[in-house]
Amino acid sequence: MTAPQVRSIEEPARKIPVAAEYDVLVVGGGPSGLTAALAASEDGLRVGLVESRSFVGGNMTIGLPVLGFLGQKGNRIIDGLPEAFIQRLRDERDGASEHRPCPLHMGITLVEPEAVKTVALDMLTEAGVDVLFYTFFAGVVMDGDTIRGIITESKSGRSALLARVVIDCTGDADVAYRAGVPCEKGNAQGGMQPPTLMFCLGGVDTDALRMSIANSPPEARTYLTDFIPAEYFGQNHQFIVVGLRELMAKAKAEMNLTIPNERTIIITGLKKGEVWINMTRVAGTDGTDARSLTKGEIEGRGQIDDIVTYLTNYVPGFEQAYFTKTAPFLGIRETRRIKGQYVMTQDDVLSCRHFDDAIAVASYPIDIHRPEDNGCTLIWCGDCYDIPYRSLVPQKVENLLVAGRSISCTHEAMGAIRVMATCMAMGEAAGRAARISARGNRPPSEIDVADLRRQQLERGVYLRNPDGTRAAAGARHPAS
Structure with a gap:
């Protein structure tokens, strides 16, 4: 029996028009992409957001509640832009519940999918973000080990979008993977958590x-x-x-x-x-x-x-x-994860680890819909754990940040950090880091993380002191 023939064609080389140039370009308009673009645009930088669908909001639009705003001790541990978004949903559209304590999920925040789409887009356009719908990421523009932009496909054809800093909020590490960042998928056997069609x-x-x-x-x-x-x-x-x-x-x-x-x-x-x-x-x-x-x-x-x-x-x-x-699309729980400057582990989650370069705090348990059977694994840490900035910074590629469930972590840790409030918090940090990078004309891997943390605190982000108490704006905090 002969093996099936592998067929291919050769695509002719062509010049691709540059459709736009940005200081910061966010790829993906889900929970992390929304807050990344808002944070990056806070002081007037030119920010673009590319989304393949006709709306922003991602998994907040498929009927799921937002998990992760409350910690295992009942306190609210996500603040800043994610909280501002929920408050605006609630005030303008009656589109969100309060953060309800839940014995299983720590806290749930119900949201109305259609209200999410409207309010998210309103906030982005008011912030001056250049939103581009119906546009697919198709490739990267590289200069050695530095990303300079992306290639897109749309009804308008093939074009390039250039940027000083790119933030991958695709959830699947699409940009990072195409750029050459080392990535992993699934558990030790390659099995990934099964998706759900809500x-x-x-x-x-x-x-x-x-x-x-x-x-x-x-x-x-x-x-x-x-x-x-x-x-x-x-x-x-x-x-x-x-x-x-x-x-x-x-x-x-x-x-x-x-x-x-x-x-x-x-x-x-x-x-x-x-x-x-x-x-x-x-x-x-x-x-x-x-x-x-x-x-x-x-x-x-x-x-x-x-x-x-x-x-x-x-x-x-x-x-x-x-x-x-x-729902308008499958709810994907797990795909690629990048290898970054630091790989978050199950031990980091379960030991409630504090990091000097923490840019967000999370508390959701390790929650894995097991790939090999119909069951689910749940493990609680009892309190909160930090997410380090280094896990958002990929190996081998400069001028790129990653936010959302595809940050640098193990399969087990990803089962904890993948929920939407946590992803929004990571997006906010990535957007602010990209802004610092673009303003200072240095890659995200070389920014002053102490300055990032200071700005996070000034914008109301919840961060922890080493003793577990909430850090206050204006306090001195070390960064590694």
Whole structure:
């Protein structure tokens, strides 16, 4: 049997027009990209933001709550631009809840996807950011080991965008990878956390759902709500349910349903009777491969009917529920991670490590949807841990920063730092670092991190002293 022939064509060389030049260019308009662009534009630099979709907000637009604003001790540990964004969502559009304590997720902040798109774009345009939608990243412009810009593809054709500093907020380290930064994917065996295609149901009696859990006596309970006590549901009208394992097993057995998940995950929306369902699970999907993503989208959509059948026939409050919409894209939990000046580890998270060059504080537990089975690993550290600036600075390539879940960390640490509030905090730091770099005409790897930390504190960012207390603006802090 002969091997399949590998075919290729030779593309003719051509001159590519330079469509724009910036001081700072942000690639990707998700949670980290939004705050990176806002921070970079604070004192008048020319900032561009490139996004392949028709809106900004990324995973904040697919029905997920924002996790990570609250720490494991109940205190708010994310401030600055992420908090300003949530407050504006809440004040102008009634598009965000308060930060609600949650026994499992530490804290949840519900957001309305359409409000996210509007408010995020308003903030960017008001800040003077040059936003470019419907534009795909296609390559890098390099000068030796220094990135000078990117190549894009769009309806307008192929063009170049140049910048003094580029921030990769793609979530997949697309820019860093193409530029030659060493990258890793997945666990030791290359397995990556499976993505989920979120979908929304209307007509749900969420009070009936929560009270069915709150009022069930332990000896009669058919619910196993993971780490969330029944009392929580009696006190909260908006909530997350994670569990109902026995009900799901019963539904699978009695109705021959195919649901590749062990747990029911229900997230109430901000609108009455609306819930988002986080239960599809597409194992083996590689979020950096278009063919794999397509297969994952098809499989995810194919799982929805059985999940809806289970919910409407077995879960209290869903008797009159009806399908309304799916998320606009798969929710990807894990793809590439760069190798940077420092690699964050599981030990850094679990030891609540303090770094002299910390630019953000996080507290979300190590949360890994295991690639090899239908289960999930959760490990808490008990408090907070720092994210060092060095993990945003890649090896081998200058004038480039990375923010979001693809920073320099291990598979296990990524399971903790991947949530949206933390990504927004990293984006804010990257944007401010890029601004310092562009203003000082030195690469991000050589900026004064003490100055970055000072500016972070002056803008209200939550950072910690070595003893764990909140650092104050104006205080002296060492940096390495």
